[in-house]
Amino acid sequence: MFDRRLRRYVRHGMLTQLAAFEAVVRFGSFTRAAEALHMAQPTVSLLVKRLGETLGVCLFESTFPKIKLTPAGLVSYEFCQAFFQSFAGLDEQLTELRAVPPETVLRIAVSTSAESIAPTLLDPFCTQHPHIPISLVVANRAKLLDRLKAGADDFYIFVSPPQGVEVCTQPLQQDELHFYASVVHPYAKRRHLRFADIAREPLILREHGSGIRDAVETFYAEHDCKPNIRMEMDDDDSIKRVVVAGFGIALLSQYAVGPKPRHQALAPLPIEGLPIRRQWQLAYRADRKLSDVDQELIAQLKLRALQIEESYRPSPKRTRTRTRKKIFKERKPIDPVLEGAS
Numbered sequence: 001m002f003d004r005r006l007r008r009y010v011r012h013g014m015l016t017q018l019a020a021f022e023a024v025v026r027f028g029s030f031t032r033a034a035e036a037l038h039m040a041q042p043t044v045s046l047l048v049k050r051l052g053e054t055l056g057v058c059l060f061e062s063t064f065p066k067i068k069l070t071p072a073g074l075v076s077y078e079f080c081q082a083f084f085q086s087f088a089g090l091d092e093q094l095t096e097l098r099a100v101p102p103e104t105v106l107r108i109a110v111s112t113s114a115e116s117i118a119p120t121l122l123d124p125f126c127t128q129h130p131h132i133p134i135s136l137v138v139a140n141r142a143k144l145l146d147r148l149k150a151g152a153d154d155f156y157i158f159v160s161p162p163q164g165v166e167v168c169t170q171p172l173q174q175d176e177l178h179f180y181a182s183v184v185h186p187y188a189k190r191r192h193l194r195f196a197d198i199a200r201e202p203l204i205l206r207e208h209g210s211g212i213r214d215a216v217e218t219f220y221a222e223h224d225c226k227p228n229i230r231m232e233m234d235d236d237d238s239i240k241r242v243v244v245a246g247f248g249i250a251l252l253s254q255y256a257v258g259p260k261p262r263h264q265a266l267a268p269l270p271i272e273g274l275p276i277r278r279q280w281q282l283a284y285r286a287d288r289k290l291s292d293v294d295q296e297l298i299a300q301l302k303l304r305a306l307q308i309e310e311s312y313r314p315s316p317k318r319t320r321t322r323t324r325k326k327i328f329k330e331r332k333p334i335d336p337v338l339e340g341a342s
Contacts, residue, residue, distance in 0.1 A: 017051035020044045021059065022080045028067050051076075106297065107153040109137040109144055111211055112236065113175065114157045114280065117255040120308060121172075125300040132293065140234070142209030148283070155297070156283045159211050166286040170298055173305035176275040177215055178268040180240075180257060181249045188267035195223050198271060202230035202248035204239050215276055216251050240264060251276075259312050280305070 023033035024044065034041040052059045057072035069077060110118045115138045122134065137153065145162050147153055161169050179198065181188055187197065199220075205227065206213040220227045230248045233239050236256040243250050244265045254275075261268055268275075282301055284290075290298075 014051070014054060017047045017054065018080050018083065020047035021051050021076070022084065024048055024067065025069065025073075025077050025080075104293075105133045105135050106155070106293075107135045107137070108155045108157070109139060109147050109153040110157040111144060111159060112138055112140050112206070112234070113159065113212060113253045113256060114138075115256075116236065117308065118157070121301055121304050124304050125297055128300075129293070129296075140207065140209045141211040141214070148285070151285060154284065154288070154294070158281050158283050159278045161281055161283060167283045168286050168288075170282040170302060172280040172282055172301060173309040175278050175280055176254045177212065177251050177278070178254060178257075178275045179249050179271055180243055180252050180261060180266045181269055182244050182246050183262060183265050183267045184246065185249070185267065187269055191270060193269055193271045195225075195272060198249065198269065199223070199225050200228050203227045204231045204233060204242050204248045204250040205229050206239070207232055207234040210234075212251055212253070215278075219251075219273075219276065240266065254312060255308075 020033065020037065020039070020043075023037055024030055027033045027036060030044050030048075031041050034044045037044065048059065055072070055076060057076070058070050059073035059076060061068045061070055108118075108122070114121075118136060118138070122136075126132075126134065135153075137147070139147065141158070144156055144158065145165075148156055148162060148165055148167065157172065158169075159175065161167065187193060190197075203216070205216060216227055231242060233242065236252060239250050239252065240257070242248070249269065257264065257266055257268075282298060284294075288294075
């Protein structure tokens with residue numbers, strides 16, 4: 001409840017008076033304080049005078065031209081410092097709330113290939129902005145295109161920019177598609193494979209509309225061959241389990257498998273012409289006006305994508321330099337009698 005005793009402070013516009021008083025004490029001069037506050041010097045003097053009248057005390061001792069605080073002025077200055085520091089803390093806490101209304105929800109739709117990596121991409125932003133809720137939708141490419149045309153989401157993560165819709169794109173990270181087999185598959189230990197070697201291998205394939213399925217069909221069409229589809233599934237984790245069980249091979253994103261596939265009993269097949277490289281793009285409709293939070297999200301995603309891409313790059317092989325120690329053995333003197341006998 002507001003204390004009635006404080007009404008006189010509110011009525012006299014005390015915030016401006018405190019700012020003038022704090023500046024005079026900090027700079028030690030009315031003139032320099034006026035320059036810092038972009039005010040006229042008489043205005044600063046008047047504000048400080050009115051502050052003393054409002055508080056009912058004398059703030060400065062009569063030691064002109066030097067500035068010297070009275071005991072009441074010293075107490076008032078300590079309060080002034082604490083007040084502005086507390087006010088700055090309040091402003092800092094409200095900064096994000098001003099930029100984002102409380103009901104704001106960031107809607108992000110990602111492709112199924114990005115499902116496993118999306119939480120890692122979003123982690124830094126979510127950590128810095130815990131008050132901003134995020135709606136994450138995972139769908140195949142065909143459904144993402146429908147959502148983009150309908151404007152159902154704020155941002156989309158595509159492998160390639162969609163056609164027929166005016167969008168803005170931001171490059172994220174490079175992706176690689178490999179054919180994977182079980183570590184006990186006969187081809188798992190081969191160092192080189194041709195397409196003919198795997199042409200009739202049973203395939204575990206994604207559903208229609210998936211970007212990876214399109215990549216498989218394009219790859220086989222380039223070799224005038226039709227894929228030998230054994231099973232269709234709409235989830236990468238399920239596909240990996242089926243491949244490990246030995247039902248066939250599958251084309252998967254390196255991010256869906258992880259940097260160490262053999263830990264999951266999977267082996268990338270060294271097939272000629274692979275891997276298939278593609279670029280992930282962060283897309284949003286061209287008619288969307290980006291807020292400060294949107295721009296920060298884009299910057300965070302690009303930075304995090306770069307870090308993830310670096311973690312998947314193979315570390316350079318270390319060349320070991322071996323130093324051989326020369327051991328000089330002391331030769332025994334040759335017996336001339338034995339030498340002649342030999």
